[in-house]
Amino acid sequence: MERRLRRTNLAVSEKIRALRQDVGREFGLVSRVISRALGPVLLWSARREERRLAAGHTYEPRTIVERLNWT
Numbered sequence: 001m002e003r004r005l006r007r008t009n010l011a012v013s014e015k016i017r018a019l020r021q022d023v024g025r026e027f028g029l030v031s032r033v034i035s036r037a038l039g040p041v042l043l044w045s046a047r048r049e050e051r052r053l054a055a056g057h058t059y060e061p062r063t064i065v066e067r068l069n070w071t
Contacts, residue, residue, distance in 0.1 A: 004043065 002020060005013040024032045 001046070004046065 002013050002016040005016065020035065024035070
């Protein structure tokens with residue numbers, strides 16, 4: 001999200017960067033390796049989800065109307 005928000009909201013991007021660095025310092029090498037490995041996958045999935053929602057797909061089920069006693 002840091003990279004994604006850099007163009008539109010620099011202040012939030014910088015806060016995300018600071019948080020990521022704090023987590024990296026706190027949890028050490030494992031955290032940094034995992035973020036480097038999973039970061040591109042999560043960026044890809046966020047972009048994919050954005051395209052999907054822009055196309056009109058939603059998570060809500062279709063509305064069901066049962067008309068039993070309507071004559």
